[in-house]
Amino acid sequence: MSNLIQIGATDPTAQAPESISVPEVEKGVGCDFDSYLFSPDGSWDERIASAKERLGSRVVILGHHYQRDEVVKFADFRGDSLKLSQQAAGTDADYIVFCGVHFMAESADVLRRPHQVVVLPDLGAGCSMADMAEIGQVESCWEELRAAGIDNVVPITYMNSTAAIKAFTGRQGGAVCTSSNANVVMRWAFERGERVLFLPDEHLGRNTAVALGLDLDRMAVWDPLEELGGNDEETLARSRVILWKGYCSVHQRFQPEHVDHVRSAYPGIRVMVHPECRMEVVQKADIAGSTEKIIKAVSAAGPGTSWAIGTEIHLVNRLAREFPEQQIVSLDPHVCVCTTMFRISPQHLAWALENLAEDRVVNRIEVDAKTRQWARVALERMLELR
Ligand code: 13P
Numbered sequence: 001m002s003n004l005i006q007i008g009a010t011d012p013t014a015q016a017p018e019s020i021s022v023p024e025v026e027k028g029v030g031c032d033f034d035s036y037l038f039s040p041d042g043s044w045d046e047r048i049a050s051a052k053e054r055l056g057s058r059v060v061i062l063g064h065h066y067q068r069d070e071v072v073k074f075a076d077f078r079g080d081s082l083k084l085s086q087q088a089a090g091t092d093a094d095y096i097v098f099c100g101v102h103f104m105a106e107s108a109d110v111l112r113r114p115h116q117v118v119v120l121p122d123l124g125a126g127c128s129m130a131d132m133a134e135i136g137q138v139e140s141c142w143e144e145l146r147a148a149g150i151d152n153v154v155p156i157t158y159m160n161s162t163a164a165i166k167a168f169t170g171r172q173g174g175a176v177c178t179s180s181n182a183n184v185v186m187r188w189a190f191e192r193g194e195r196v197l198f199l200p201d202e203h204l205g206r207n208t209a210v211a212l213g214l215d216l217d218r219m220a221v222w223d224p225l226e227e228l229g230g231n232d233e234e235t236l237a238r239s240r241v242i243l244w245k246g247y248c249s250v251h252q253r254f255q256p257e258h259v260d261h262v263r264s265a266y267p268g269i270r271v272m273v274h275p276e277c278r279m280e281v282v283q284k285a286d287i288a289g290s291t292e293k294i295i296k297a298v299s300a301a302g303p304g305t306s307w308a309i310g311t312e313i314h315l316v317n318r319l320a321r322e323f324p325e326q327q328i329v330s331l332d333p334h335v336c337v338c339t340t341m342f343r344i345s346p347q348h349l350a351w352a353l354e355n356l357a358e359d360r361v362v363n364r365i366e367v368d369a370k371t372r373q374w375a376r377v378a379l380e381r382m383l384e385l386r
Pocket residue numbers: 079080081082160178179180248276289290291292
């Protein structure tokens with residue numbers, strides 16, 4: 001337990017003093033979110049459970065592994081991006097409440113059935129990585145490549161991208177990938193084209209290409225703020241993979257020195273990192289994998305195993321709590337929290353569910369029909385590959 005890092009002190013909703021008067025709860029149902037703000041997290045459990053019970057099979061709650069415990073404990077399905085997108089495609093509930101970030105809810109909306117509605121409890125739960133590839137920038141990149149005679153390119157976009165980028169990928173003959181299946185999707189892409197344009201995570205793209213045996217000198221980085229992405233035509237012509245210059249601010253924090261440090265501080269420790277970490281970290285680690293793979297590795301390990309895990313802190317803390325017979329520490333001594341995942345609070349979940357229970361849809365995520373059509377193509381190509 002002493003390894004756990006406490007999160008929550010920075011959450012204004014979690015800190016609200018109990019003496020603040022709470023608007024009458026019954027009248028609060030269905031009114032705007034402000035009336036849900038000033039109450040400690042734990043006090044929402046009963047209201048969430050009761051709204052969920054009232055909704056019954058009409059609602060399904062999906063929770064990403066990086067969500068806070070107070071929220072994820074209400075999830076009907078917990079998973080990484082791949083697992084949750086499969087769940088979203090398979091569920092029949094009227095309401096899909098997505099406790100995750102915006103791009104995940106968009107994907108659920110793309111895969112939903114016609115009668116379903118997707119809700120993101122806090123619209124502020126975005127993803128800085130997804131925001132690093134804007135559709136206009138990606139379309140310009142595509143045109144510049146064409147103009148430079150760099151063709152036969154298959155785009156792959158990481159799940160962590162907007163629906164517009166997924167639609168672009170679908171239209172251009174590419175597919176979506178997640179951190180669980182990036183290698184399978186990249187292999188598939190190389191059966192179709194000579195080159196891959198990998199969006200928007202430079203690190204996942206590079207780590208995947210290296211794992212497939214590609215040389216670093218056959219990879220170019222595309223900086224959307226520079227002409228030709230900051231490359232000359234020769235570099236692009238030689239490249240097999242063009243990596244969009246985007247990154248996850250949580251995972252990019254992990255440094256190779258952190259690996260050196262934990263290895264000397266905890267002799268025999270195993271280091272496991274998410275592939276959104278930079279290549280230098282992944283190469284020093286014992287295992288790299290998606291959140292689901294990290295969980296499986298810990299679950300399969302015996303008592304006494306020591307792990308330093310390089311991923312979002314809520315998952316690391318949860319694993320440390322669930323496997324007390326193993327030693328589990330964060331690879332970074334400073335907290336690596338995804339602040340946007342953290343925005344989904346019990347208050348937001350209660351607000352969304354109580355409104356739904358009154359047949360009021362709040363914070364609906366709706367992708368327009370044309371975008372949905374092509375984004376679906378790109379997502380289904382991935383789901384078919386498994
Ligand atoms: P996975 O859930 O695919 O492991 O991705 C981690 C992540 O960064 C989600 O935003």
